[in-house]
Amino acid sequence: MDTKLFHELEGNLKQAVKLAKGEAQPKSVYFVLSPADIKSIRQGVEMSQAVFAQTFQLSLDTVKGWEQGKRKPDAAATNYLRVIQVDPEFVKNALGESARVQ
Numbered sequence: 001m002d003t004k005l006f007h008e009l010e011g012n013l014k015q016a017v018k019l020a021k022g023e024a025q026p027k028s029v030y031f032v033l034s035p036a037d038i039k040s041i042r043q044g045v046e047m048s049q050a051v052f053a054q055t056f057q058l059s060l061d062t063v064k065g066w067e068q069g070k071r072k073p074d075a076a077a078t079n080y081l082r083v084i085q086v087d088p089e090f091v092k093n094a095l096g097e098s099a100r101v102q
Contacts, residue, residue: 035069041085
């Protein structure tokens, strides 16, 4: 095994042990949205998958994949979905004319 990789893995393992023992705090927190959470966000704005994707400039295949559990949103997409959940009108306004559904 590559020495650099070994030391990186060793450091990560030591950090994980400290976290598990409560001796350290995580450097960042990553929210995980389940497929049901994502579907709930979309349903909360009362949109079909197609309209949701078009309104918020997402791929329809991506939205379907998230809701079916075939794909998982990365950290940026998760945060975007959370902002949509809290204030969909703000997001639509921020996107401007491109968020207007045809």
